[in-house]
Amino acid sequence: KQEVTQIPAALSVPEGENLVLNCSFTDSAIYNLQWFRQDPGKGLTSLLLIQSSQREQTSGRLNASLDKSSGRSTLYIAASQPGDSATYLCAVRPHGSSNTGKLIFGQGTTLQVKP
Amino acid sequence: DAGVIQSPRHEVTEMGQEVTLRCKPISGHNSLFWYRQTMMRGLELLIYFNNNVPIDDSGMPEDRFSAKMPNASFSTLKIQPSEPRDSAVYFCASSLGFGGVGEKLFFGSGTQLSVL
Numbered sequence: 001k002q003e004v005t006q007i008p009a010a011l012s013v014p015e016g017e018n019l020v021l022n023c024s025f026t027d028s029a030i031y032n033l034q035w036f037r038q039d040p041g042k043g044l045t046s047l048l049l050i051q052s053s054q055r056e057q058t059s060g061r062l063n064a065s066l067d068k069s070s071g072r073s074t075l076y077i078a079a080s081q082p083g084d085s086a087t088y089l090c091a092v093r094p095h096g097s098s099n100t101g102k103l104i105f106g107q108g109t110t111l112q113v114k115p
Numbered sequence: 116d117a118g119v120i121q122s123p124r125h126e127v128t129e130m131g132q133e134v135t136l137r138c139k140p141i142s143g144h145n146s147l148f149w150y151r152q153t154m155m156r157g158l159e160l161l162i163y164f165n166n167n168v169p170i171d172d173s174g175m176p177e178d179r180f181s182a183k184m185p186n187a188s189f190s191t192l193k194i195q196p197s198e199p200r201d202s203a204v205y206f207c208a209s210s211l212g213f214g215g216v217g218e219k220l221f222f223g224s225g226t227q228l229s230v231l
Binding site for chain 2: 031032034036041042043044045046049089091093102103105106107108
């Protein structure tokens with residue numbers, strides 16, 4: 001059974017710091033992995049989607065990497081800003097989910113960037 | 116596009132009452148998902164539609180839950196009768212479909228359900 005783990009559960013950093021959020025999954029047989037951002041009281045916003053054949057994706061100050069063989073992904077945030085404060089979740093679409101679109105989510109890392 | 120639209124934003128009801136949550140996906144999206152989020156269990160997929168057809172409802176907790184998608188622009192999730200343990204945030208999400216960036220998921224703002 002696929003399980004997704006995100007450590008740490010919470011992180012607080014000063015503004016301007018570069019930081020890395022971690023995501024691990026137990027079964028390397030996945031179609032893709034997505035990183036989402038969730039602000040309090042809001043829905044999730046997809047930040048980056050990495051296909052299983054890809055190693056990384058970049059969008060602005062965000063860079064996500066994927067190492068399928070080791071079951072790990074990282075989300076790198078450069079020059080963090082207070083506006084980056086949110087909960088970040090990763091989710092995998094496992095093999096065997098064909099035609100279901102089912103994503104398995106981690107519990108998220110709540111990030112606070114202090115001015 | 117206005118994004119995925121859910122209503123109501125908040126719902127407070129008493130145990131035993133019927134609750135209906137509504138969702139309008141992004142125009143042109145072929146896949147629609149209902150998720151439930153709680154502190155204890157995180158995000159759980161309840162049901163998934165593709166081209167208005169339910170594909171996977173294995174996440175629906177029990178017979179009290181039902182979902183419909185009568186057309187490409189509207190879906191409902193109904194709970195009858197509701198119970199306190201159903202209290203959660205219910206999200207609707209949509210995507211273009213399978214393959215590549217088409218799988219990028221767009222979420223609505225959610226319905227905060229409280230069953231007293």
